[in-house]
């Protein structure tokens with residue numbers, strides 16, 4: 565058993581295991597820009613467990629709050645963000661969980677870059693926050 569998902573147009577599809585390494589919300593400005601939204605919803609997945617079909621495009625984002633470059637993979641046909649990867653963590657990918665076919669099991673356990681969250685966003689006080697990522 566696992567979970568599946570894909571981009572809006574269906575050119576990119578993937579499968580991941582039932583459980584993630586971690587699930588988080590990222591409020592950094594670059595995630596807001598790339599998602600065209602208030603934040604990114606992310607699931608850390610072991611790269612060897614990430615089964616991808618289709619060929620996403622990549623944007624190498626070097627102007628990040630952390631200073632580390634982020635590879636942002638997206639569908640070149642419909643623009644859906646699919647996942648991000650950090651060259652410093654070659655064995656993990658960070659899936660954009662809005663692309664899951666079934667998002668009902670997503671449960672973020674931490675908010676990162678909470679200091680740059682949009683004004684209207686209220687964070688559940690029971691969920692830990694990092695004001696910055698590192």
Ligand SMILES: [Zn+2]
Pocket residue numbers: 571572573574575576639640641642643644
């Ligand atoms: Zn697409």
Ligand SMILES: [Zn+2]
Pocket residue numbers: 590591592593594595596604677
């Ligand atoms: Zn971010």
